[in-house]
Amino acid sequence: MSYELTIEPLGQTITVEDGQTILDASLRHGIYLPHACGHGLCATCKVQVLDGEVEHGEASTFALMDFEREEGKTLACCAIPQSDVTIEADIDEEPDARNIPVEDFPGTVSRIETLTPTIKAVFVKLDGGATLPFQSGQYVNLHIPGHERLTRPFSLANPPGAGDEIELNIRLVPGGAATGYIHQQMAVGDRVTVAGPYGRFFLRTSRKTPFLFLAGGSGLSSPRSMILDLLAHGETQPITLVYGARNRAELYYHDEFVALAKAHANFTYVPALSDEPEGSDWTSARGYVHDAARAHFDNDFRGHTAYLCGPPMMIDACISTLMQGRLFERDIFVEKFISAADAQQVRSPFFKKF
Amino acid sequence: MDMPTTTKKKLGIKEKYALMTRGLDWETTYQPMDKVFPYAKFEGIKIHDWDKWEDPFRLTMDAYWKYQAEKERKLYAILDAFNQNNGHLGITDARYVNTLKLFLNGISPLEYMAHRGFAHVGRQFPGVGPRVACQMQSLDEMRHAQTQIHSMSNYNRYYNGFHSFPEMLQKVWYMSVPRSFFDDAYTSGPFEFMVAIGFSFEYVLTNLLFVPFVSGAAYNGDMGAMTFGFSAQSDEARHMTLGLECIRFMLEQDPDNIPIVQKWIDKWTWRGIRVLTLVAMMMDYMLPKKVMSWKEAWEIYFEENATALFNDLARYGIKMPDCAKQALIDKEHISHQAWATFYQYSAVSNFHGWLPSSEEMDWLSAKYPDTFDQYYRPRFEHWAKEAAEGRRFYNTTLPQLCQVCQIPMIFTEPTDPTQICYRESEFEGDKYHFCSDHCKNIFDDEPEKYVQAWLPVQQIYQGNCFMPDADPTKPDFNPIEEVLRYYNLQNGRDNMDYVGSEDEANFRAWRQTSTQN
Numbered sequence: 001m002s003y004e005l006t007i008e009p010l011g012q013t014i015t016v017e018d019g020q021t022i023l024d025a026s027l028r029h030g031i032y033l034p035h036a037c038g039h040g041l042c043a044t045c046k047v048q049v050l051d052g053e054v055e056h057g058e059a060s061t062f063a064l065m066d067f068e069r070e071e072g073k074t075l076a077c078c079a080i081p082q083s084d085v086t087i088e089a090d091i092d093e094e095p096d097a098r099n100i101p102v103e104d105f106p107g108t109v110s111r112i113e114t115l116t117p118t119i120k121a122v123f124v125k126l127d128g129g130a131t132l133p134f135q136s137g138q139y140v141n142l143h144i145p146g147h148e149r150l151t152r153p154f155s156l157a158n159p160p161g162a163g164d165e166i167e168l169n170i171r172l173v174p175g176g177a178a179t180g181y182i183h184q185q186m187a188v189g190d191r192v193t194v195a196g197p198y199g200r201f202f203l204r205t206s207r208k209t210p211f212l213f214l215a216g217g218s219g220l221s222s223p224r225s226m227i228l229d230l231l232a233h234g235e236t237q238p239i240t241l242v243y244g245a246r247n248r249a250e251l252y253y254h255d256e257f258v259a260l261a262k263a264h265a266n267f268t269y270v271p272a273l274s275d276e277p278e279g280s281d282w283t284s285a286r287g288y289v290h291d292a293a294r295a296h297f298d299n300d301f302r303g304h305t306a307y308l309c310g311p312p313m314m315i316d317a318c319i320s321t322l323m324q325g326r327l328f329e330r331d332i333f334v335e336k337f338i339s340a341a342d343a344q345q346v347r348s349p350f351f352k353k354f
Numbered sequence: 355m356d357m358p359t360t361t362k363k364k365l366g367i368k369e370k371y372a373l374m375t376r377g378l379d380w381e382t383t384y385q386p387m388d389k390v391f392p393y394a395k396f397e398g399i400k401i402h403d404w405d406k407w408e409d410p411f412r413l414t415m416d417a418y419w420k421y422q423a424e425k426e427r428k429l430y431a432i433l434d435a436f437n438q439n440n441g442h443l444g445i446t447d448a449r450y451v452n453t454l455k456l457f458l459n460g461i462s463p464l465e466y467m468a469h470r471g472f473a474h475v476g477r478q479f480p481g482v483g484p485r486v487a488c489q490m491q492s493l494d495e496m497r498h499a500q501t502q503i504h505s506m507s508n509y510n511r512y513y514n515g516f517h518s519f520p521e522m523l524q525k526v527w528y529m530s531v532p533r534s535f536f537d538d539a540y541t542s543g544p545f546e547f548m549v550a551i552g553f554s555f556e557y558v559l560t561n562l563l564f565v566p567f568v569s570g571a572a573y574n575g576d577m578g579a580m581t582f583g584f585s586a587q588s589d590e591a592r593h594m595t596l597g598l599e600c601i602r603f604m605l606e607q608d609p610d611n612i613p614i615v616q617k618w619i620d621k622w623t624w625r626g627i628r629v630l631t632l633v634a635m636m637m638d639y640m641l642p643k644k645v646m647s648w649k650e651a652w653e654i655y656f657e658e659n660a661t662a663l664f665n666d667l668a669r670y671g672i673k674m675p676d677c678a679k680q681a682l683i684d685k686e687h688i689s690h691q692a693w694a695t696f697y698q699y700s701a702v703s704n705f706h707g708w709l710p711s712s713e714e715m716d717w718l719s720a721k722y723p724d725t726f727d728q729y730y731r732p733r734f735e736h737w738a739k740e741a742a743e744g745r746r747f748y749n750t751t752l753p754q755l756c757q758v759c760q761i762p763m764i765f766t767e768p769t770d771p772t773q774i775c776y777r778e779s780e781f782e783g784d785k786y787h788f789c790s791d792h793c794k795n796i797f798d799d800e801p802e803k804y805v806q807a808w809l810p811v812q813q814i815y816q817g818n819c820f821m822p823d824a825d826p827t828k829p830d831f832n833p834i835e836e837v838l839r840y841y842n843l844q845n846g847r848d849n850m851d852y853v854g855s856e857d858e859a860n861f862r863a864w865r866q867t868s869t870q871n
Contacts, residue, residue: 008608014791036591036594036595037591041587041588042587042588042590042591043588043591044411044591044595060584060588061428062425062428062429062584062585062587063588065421065425065428066424067420067424068421090368090369090412091368091369124614183370319669320668320669322670323670324669324670324671326606326609328606330408347366347667348601348659348662348663348664349594349595349598350598350663350667351666354666
């Protein structure tokens with residue numbers, strides 16, 4: 001059976017599956033715990049158990065000594081919860097995290113709009129006028145109706161506090177079971193359930209630094225929610241959105257951002273098209289998001305906090321560009337899930353988040 | 355009296371650590387900080403904000419003593435049990451003991467040198483974060499040296515070649531290879547030392563050193579050495595993360611640091627690779643029960659892991675060192691070339707030599723299908739034939755040494771494994787010799803440092819490796835015997851072939867006594 005794991009000082013609670021280690025569960029929920037060897041020898045992942053029972057597994061007696069076991073220490077890479085557990089880990093507190101508990105929200109599909117040839121906006125009206133509390137940038141799991149075990153994560157595209165209707169922007173993945181269903185079969189009036197909010201991709205407003213959003217394709221949802229959230233709260237720091245799509249037809253919410261940039265002196269909108277036909281009437285940047293960002297900031301990103309959302313290739317190119325422009329890991333936030341496949345490949349421990 | 359009733363939140367681990375370390379630092383007032391930290395700037399590394407240093411681990415002194423004391427208790431309990439039960443008679447074969455001699459003579463003193471190096475840089479960094487971390491590592495390194503010496507001291511009661519390791523490090527010819535590596539590191543500035551030891555050695559190359567020795571001990575029944583390995587490994591995570599943080603910090607502080615750091619990574623990766631030749635030889639030739647081949651270890655621990663690391667570093671503009679290309683070729687050759695050298699020179703070594711058995715040669719053929727049969731098997735078979743006919747080959751001519759890595763010029767051209775690789779440079783009218791392009795590049799960048807190298811062969815020819823009472827004018831003067839006397843090497847016991855040695859005879863006799871009446 002599964003247990004609840006609460007991680008201090010974050011205060012976040014996640015679910016640990018039967019037989020799953022604390023480290024594995026944390027990483028899969030996007031919470032980075034320091035770790036290195038991954039098999040109980042080096043003690044980098046040592047944490048304090050504040051409450052509950054764990055099985056220490058394969059932890060070496062040198063890396064986790066008897067007196068430490070008595071003091072309630074354990075190695076996250078080997079520890080398997082035997083009850084609900086609270087741990088304290090050596091990680092930074094996030095002053096901007098609200099740690100909103102996850103809940104299930106049943107609702108009805110209220111509108112479906114075609115944003116681009118490959119992206120649809122699905123609006124879900126929650127039952128009983130419920131509102132889904134979340135931090136802009138977070139995501140929900142959408143349960144596909146009629147498919148018991150089919151759920152997919154989608155970022156919320158609406159800002160918080162927008163009432164009882166949520167918006168999800170969904171790209172058709174070729175051959176994708178869930179997105180195929182949504183694009184071809186889902187209809188207004190369908191009953192769905194969303195669970196959330198999830199994720200640690202949210203605004204770090206307490207840093208009081210200029211905001212830089214780099215988005216590609218359907219990765220626009222989170223940045224859109226975040227920007228609308230910031231502007232609604234009268235944020236005065238400069239806000240820049242560099243948004244890339246293949247061509248004009250794939251560029252959505254373009255007019256909205258143009259209007260926002262006109263209305264707010266501190267908001268700058270930099271759209272870029274990578275595959276727009278020569279000779280079209282497009283007058284803004286051509287090329288990839290990272291190229292447009294480098295050109296716009298003249299290769300100097302210092303002082304910003306950056307939020308990256310989009311396909312893996314785009315994220316990768318943007319991280320390199322930001323770092324060459326002197327913005328480093330502590331100032332870069334990426335919407336990324338550490339999947340089972342990531343855990344398999346040889347990774348260096350140099351970066352925590354990338 | 356009313357007690358204050360503030361509901362102060364419990365401090366996190368990070369905040370607690372900050373108060374116990376950074377909170378203890380201060381800015382000097384009656385001396386300028388530049389005079390307090392005189393070595394912080396001459397290397398050209400620019401640091402603008404020491405507060406941006408992110409502590410790679412958070413351990414306070416009180417916790418440190420507690421942990422390490424417990425580790426020691428555990429380690430010594432196992433060592434005592436191993437020694438009291440005559441654990442040394444349970445090893446696969448006494449040839450294995452020679453790997454311990456190599457370790458005790460060549461590696462353990464480096465732990466001590468690392469202790470000194472980290473104590474030095476732990477004093478020299480203006481930032482308190484790295485100062486505390488380096489001081490902690492300095493203590494770890496001291497502990498590693500001590501526990502290794504203690505673990506192996508039991509072998510000194512029964513086997514030859516362990517008796518004078520601190521003296522031999524200073525004198526014996528091949529010991530100048532590991533020693534000059536560390537001399538080079540700790541005579542550089544504090545930032546270069548961190549790249550040399552903290553990063554290149556402790557991070558990029560450490561698994562290639564420790565895993566073979568610790569697994570080698572486990573495979574060959576040496577629980578004592580295996581246990582000090584585990585005990586040390588529980589400290590290594592801190593060392594690795596310190597090296598990584600130091601690189602990250604330098605690269606992020608100023609773009610001008612990038613080419614300097616790249617130069618040091620290039621240099622110290624190669625310096626480390628050359629020293630690891632001794633490990634390569636140990637894995638392929640010295641372990642009676644082998645763990646894996648050097649080539650396999652290199653592929654796992656360097657080609658896979660280091661490539662992942664350098665992919666990450668590429669984001670800063672740091673490239674994989676050029677020398678990795680040569681190392682990719684050399685992995686097929688260096689262990690064979692090194693063991694062939696020690697076989698020829700085992701009369702002047704402090705551990706024994708032997709030829710691989712025919713089963714071992716078959717193992718080598720299987721592990722090195724592209725090189726062993728073609729280039730190395732014929733040489734070993736030739737020597738075996740010579741030895742069988744009473745002409746065991748001892749080379750009595752002293753070899754030319756590389757001015758930088760100090761290894762004899764035994765390595766072959768990357769493009770031709772039948773040609774010895776020679777490189778040379780001129781400096782102030784003198785000619786200097788190198789084993790490779792990479793050692794030459796290191797010299798050319800800092801010739802005034804490397805012309806000072808203490809090269810054992812030159813020192814012997816200059817007459818500096820004899821005892822004060824040696825008289826070269828005597829008609830019966832035997833220079834080799836005199837050099838051995840200077841080394842404090844017990845001629846006929848510590849050196850020459852394993853077959854026929856006291857070690858071999860004693861091990862056989864003792865094992866027999868322990869298993870029969």
